[in-house]
Amino acid sequence: MTDSSDRSIAFARETMLPAREPPVSQRGIVRWMRENLFSSPMNTILTLLGLGLIFLTIRAALPWFINGVWNANSLAECRAIIAERAGPDASGACWAMIRERWHQFTFGFYPPDQYWRPILAFGLLFAAIAPVLFAGQKRNLMVVIAGVAAFLLVTLYLASTPLLAFVFAAALVIVLAVLSQTQPGKLMWFTVLYPALTFYLLWGGSIWEPVTAMFGFVIIAVTYRLLVERIGVAVSSAIGVVLAMLWWLFIDAHVADALASALPLALPKVNSDQFGGFLLAVTIGVTAIACSLPMGILLALGRRSDMLLIKTLSVGFIEFIRGVPLITLLFTASLLLQYFLPPNTNFDLILRVIILVTLFAAAYIAEVIRGGLAALPRGQYEAADSLGLDYWRAQRLIIMPQALKIAIPGIVSTFIGLFKDTTLVAFVGLLDPLKGVTQIVRADINWKGIYWEPYIFVGVIFFVICFGMSRYSMSLERRLKRDHR
Amino acid sequence: MAYAGDAPKESFRLSMLIYDTRFRSITIQVIVLILFALFVSWILNNTVQNLAAKDRGFSYDFLWNRAGYDISQRLIDYTNDDTHARALLVGLLNTLLLAFFGCIFATIIGVFAGVLRLSNNWLVARIMTVYVEVFRNVPVLLWILLAYVVLSETMPEPKDFKVTEAMIAAGEQPKAHMFFGSIALTNRGTNIPEPLFDRSLGNIDLGIFLVSIDLLAIIAVLVASFVAWRRLNRHAHVVQDATGVRPVTWWKSLLIWVLPIVALLWALGFHLGYPTFKGFNFTGGINVAHAFTSLLIALSFYTGAFIAEIVRAGIMAIPKGQTEAAYALGLRPGRTTSLVILPQALRVIIPPLISQYLNLTKNTSLAIAVSYMDLRGTLGGVTLNQTGKELECMLLMMLIYLTISLIISGVMNIYNNAVKLKER
Structure with a gap:
């Protein structure tokens, strides 16, 4: 047997041949290009068109960016420098305008020696929202607070902050850092106190006004704590709100005055018409975002309520707000509130605008959350009922966490829209970065005729903020994903 | 002796308005209604007071006064003498x-x-x-x-x-x-x-504004073409269902869409200015x-x-x-x-x-x-x-x-x- 097989097989390979490399067209970049760029005649045409588009864009824009001038005092000077450097026909950006006017784009007409106040408020904003965004993640909290500390250290130094404020900021950041590592839950208290602190920092005046105003919320909290066991959620919070209202309407101002005369602690007052630029956009945007979410949740619940009257009111409110442009609401804030409020009431335009923008965003948020509520299987409601949870507990522990999770993309895109819409306040005479400040810059004799640079500058900042928000919502969605699909 | 059947007769107590789920929703709605009515009347009252303080009423009569300003871009006739x-x-x-x-x-x-x-x-x-x-x-x-x-x-x-x-x-x-x-x-x-018509059909006066008959004619022809095209397709469906073969329709649809409108435009003497x-x-x-x-x-x-x-x-x-x-x-x-x-x-x-x-x-x-x-x-x-x-x-x-x-x-x-x- 062995003999015959030896004769018939002249050669037997005992080892495998090493795999040959695939042909050139099937590997590496060539294969990738064949698959992704030139897979069919149609795709080839599209690729060529795309390349042409990119080429044209770069050819037009690249020299303009490269020739950009940072050191000049007027547009004419910019052009002279560009002509000298790159030839008479060359075009170039005049970034010198931004170097000269960046503070207006950022702060509007806020007094320059007080710049440290908005800077401090802005830095602490991240420390205040970190406990909400990264609840219980010590590492992320530490990263955020370290970032805030670094930011404040550099910017406050650059803004020549008074020593006392610098020490205050440093102490605050250290306390926050220690808290975040030892008792991350307690950080929420800073978030709660942040609005009053910011109000005081931004507008200045006596420190006792925000303090006594916050005391109203303390009244609500204490009343609620004392009474909730005995008479339930709805009634105890209603009593709390009524008491706080009484405090705000009749007692607050007197107490604040008394304290201010006893212990005058005040920062120089800054009027609302001095606010402008991104300071204004962020102030309006952040306040309206923070206030519109709870209001939107209430409206969404109202719209799904069994009670006919509450449902009708919610639907009417939501549909009315969604049916009219934001501009008409802003004009309502600036023109019509004087008719609707008692004679001779006049309060701050920024505050009026914030209220109207909040109402506007709340209606949209309500619709988004209603979508989330509708997407929740009926079994979840029934399960909550069968556990014997009352309405508010069921909403808080079972329904809302799931509905909000479903609604995250919609909520965040509403927030992004809201932040972009803060530019519309220019039409009621506030100094937003896009129209208000840019118009001032373009009206200046030195910078007359400049148009790409301010819009690119403002656009890039808006893009970074909005794009950041949308990326964060995507990561949040992934993190909260509980189903294994 | 008490029997299970003799449940104590429930008399109505005021606290039931809040704690009894049968009444609670009514209570809440009544409260909301009162608050809402108060709010509306507060706003109306303020408005009336403010209007009175400014010594003016609330009327839309001004809509019929002369406007007195020009609008450069407009679809209908308008001069600054209009209302x-x-x-x-x-x-x-x-x-x-x-x-x-x-x-x-x-x-x-x-x-x-x-x-x-x-x-x-x-x-x-x-x-x-x-x-x-x-x-x-x-x-x-x-x-x-x-x-x-x-x-x-x-x-x-x-x-x-x-x-x-x-x-x-x-x-x-x-x-x-x-x-x-x-x-x-x-x-x-x-x-x-701009589109111009040599043999224009003129305008119809609707009282408020003029409507070009040419435009109406074009719309009418397009609608007619659409209806005919729908019927053609429906007919093709019927034939396909009955015989399994779909009749060729593309050139018929092309004719239906193109021919009438071209004929109309030619009849109106359409050209571009x-x-x-x-x-x-x-x-x-x-x-x-x-x-x-x-x-x-x-x-x-x-x-x-x-x-x-x-x-x-x-x-x-x-x-x-x-x-x-x-x-x-x-x-x-x-x-x-x-x-x-x-x-x-x-x-x-x-x-x-x-x-x-x-x-x-x-x-x-x-x-x-x-x-x-x-x-x-x-x-x-x-x-x-x-x-x-x-x-x-x-x-x-x-x-x-x-x-x-x-x-x-x-x-x-x-x-x-x-x-x-x-x-x-």
Whole structure:
């Protein structure tokens, strides 16, 4: 047997041949290009068109960016420098305008020696929202607070902050850092106190006004704590709100005055018409975002309520707000509130605008959350009922966490829209970065005729903020994903 | 002795209004009703007091007074001798014109970008991603202002189009050229050709404004063509169901669509009136203000980016199995798309698309940024400032916007109900 097989097989390979490399067209970049760029005649045409588009864009824009001038005092000077450097026909950006006017784009007409106040408020904003965004993640909290500390250290130094404020900021950041590592839950208290602190920092005046105003919320909290066991959620919070209202309407101002005369602690007052630029956009945007979410949740619940009257009111409110442009609401804030409020009431335009923008965003948020509520299987409601949870507990522990999770993309895109819409306040005479400040810059004799640079500058900042928000919502969605699909 | 059956007779106690679920909802609603009534009466009372303090009433009589201001871009006849009400109508029509063209262009751009974003061509998909992200994350106001400023600052002046005898003799070219010899972009506006009819049928006077009979005739012919085309297709379906062979219809549909309209246009003596340079500016043609052009460009690209995402999400929502099933049935890719994918994708796409149309319509109010005379520019702008009737003007304007929104969403909901999944 062995003999015959030896004769018939002249050669037997005992080892495998090493795999040959695939042909050139099937590997590496060539294969990738064949698959992704030139897979069919149609795709080839599209690729060529795309390349042409990119080429044209770069050819037009690249020299303009490269020739950009940072050191000049007027547009004419910019052009002279560009002509000298790159030839008479060359075009170039005049970034010198931004170097000269960046503070207006950022702060509007806020007094320059007080710049440290908005800077401090802005830095602490991240420390205040970190406990909400990264609840219980010590590492992320530490990263955020370290970032805030670094930011404040550099910017406050650059803004020549008074020593006392610098020490205050440093102490605050250290306390926050220690808290975040030892008792991350307690950080929420800073978030709660942040609005009053910011109000005081931004507008200045006596420190006792925000303090006594916050005391109203303390009244609500204490009343609620004392009474909730005995008479339930709805009634105890209603009593709390009524008491706080009484405090705000009749007692607050007197107490604040008394304290201010006893212990005058005040920062120089800054009027609302001095606010402008991104300071204004962020102030309006952040306040309206923070206030519109709870209001939107209430409206969404109202719209799904069994009670006919509450449902009708919610639907009417939501549909009315969604049916009219934001501009008409802003004009309502600036023109019509004087008719609707008692004679001779006049309060701050920024505050009026914030209220109207909040109402506007709340209606949209309500619709988004209603979508989330509708997407929740009926079994979840029934399960909550069968556990014997009352309405508010069921909403808080079972329904809302799931509905909000479903609604995250919609909520965040509403927030992004809201932040972009803060530019519309220019039409009621506030100094937003896009129209208000840019118009001032373009009206200046030195910078007359400049148009790409301010819009690119403002656009890039808006893009970074909005794009950041949308990326964060995507990561949040992934993190909260509980189903294994 | 107590029996289980003798449940103590419950007498009504006041606390039951809060603790008994049978009564609680009524209690809450009564309280809310009272609060709401108090709130409304408080506002009404304040308004009455404030109006009295300013020594003026609440009336819409001013609408019939002479407006006294000019509106450069208008669809219907208007002079400054007309009433405020007519100025309002001009503004409203301008708003609707902008919204109409904006929706059309935004849809085209959005569908195009959304489909290309899903393309397996890496480069094109990336370019479209950049487009969508850049336009979605920057305020629309920036695009409007930028488009307006760029158009009015970089475009040539009308005199640059001038061709003099001396220039022809010297063989010189004018500084600027018209596109295709018919469209002139200047820093004062865009001049485009206008449709003219030699044998026009005239206008019908509707009392408020004139309507061109030519336009009505064209619309009538198009509608008739559509009806005929539908009947042709239905007939083809019937034949296909009966015999299994679908009759060839494409050349018939082409005839039905093209022949009548060409015949009508020929009968009316249709031709284009081109803008020409005379003296210091262009005459003839239609002059489109940059305010309109920039709003149209900005709103359609901005909304287009949102629509692109909606289209992409709609297409991606269709499981791959649907395409595979269609292929298994032997359908070609084109028919797969039109018969299987699109009808299902549309169901996902339509509702958010409606809200984008609504957003676009509301965003037309940003026309204030470039002084385009839309509803807000006339009623909420000049009329308001001239008459000082803030309350009346703003309320009327809100009402009109609200009506437009409700009409759009109503019409779209009818369509939505027609295409939505028919379930048991």
